[in-house]
Ligand SMILES: O=C(O)CCC(=O)C(=O)O
């Protein structure tokens with residue numbers, strides 16, 4: 001089974017830059033997924049993160065439920081196996097949703113209600129530190145990848161930078177997929193919103209990607225110290241479909257095997273409205289008749305915040321009913 005393309009990020013700042021950008025553009029268009037090595041994230045930091053994540057999911061259920069997301073109008077905190085839904089079906093994973101550490105704000109548009117504090121587990125004080133340190137590194141690496149993508153489309157490197165100030169809507173998920181779950185749907189098929197996602201996965205496997213134009217799914221095989229990167233819907237919109245937000249899913253591990261992952265989503269400011277990238281003519285000629293609203297179940301809306309909120313309301317109905325009705 002072919003895996004994902006592997007790209008060494010160090011080539012972006014080297015004499016090999018042009019060849020790297022060609023490969024990056026090809027991977028981001030043809031697959032929408034690739035594995036990045038040469039990212040510079042300290043393996044000791046990653047090991048500390050992995051350790052805290054495993055400890056969290058090993059806590060007694062009451063300690064996990066102490067930060068249940070139903071207490072948070074901002075969709076932050078823990079959710080039990082089966083409570084998150086994708087494609088109308090329960091996902092067989094438990095998780096913590098974490099966002100930027102900020103106080104609530106008010107604003108005319110309802111999506112400002114997504115801004116607010118995180119919940120951290122009192123029973124595991126080390127988790128906060130490890131997650132926030134890793135989040136800063138994930139932000140650094142994903143912004144570097146976004147700059148490389150901009151350059152690969154013949155734009156100035158800093159083309160997207162203005163959306164990513166201190167109010168950017170970053171999102172991180174700490175995930176556990178238990179083995180032998182009630183169904184094979186670890187997480188159902190979906191695309192990610194935002195610009196990019198960066199994923200730390202263990203060596204179990206189970207992430208599968210539906211390459212555009214193909215019906216079958218390919219496994220995103222784990223690469224030691226590699227991070228899986230995928231294109232989000234905002235980048236697909238911004239490039240009129242030149243870059244591809246690819247559908248993906250996770251199949252539950254077999255009985256007796258647990259899978260852990262941490263996903264980081266690079267989201268812009270909530271009020272960011274994506275403007276089309278002025279693609280060079282030879283790339284624009286390949287976008288054809290792309291239509292942002294061709295999927296009626298998943299309309300791509302103009303303001304990022306509205307797009308994000310629709311996703312949250314759909315995937316967490318209990319939080320939606322309690323805080324957003
Ligand atoms: O856990 C994974 O490997 C992927 C998770 C994912 O796709 C998501 O949460 O959006």
Ligand SMILES: [Fe+2]
Nearest residue numbers: 190191192248
């Ligand atoms: Fe995803």
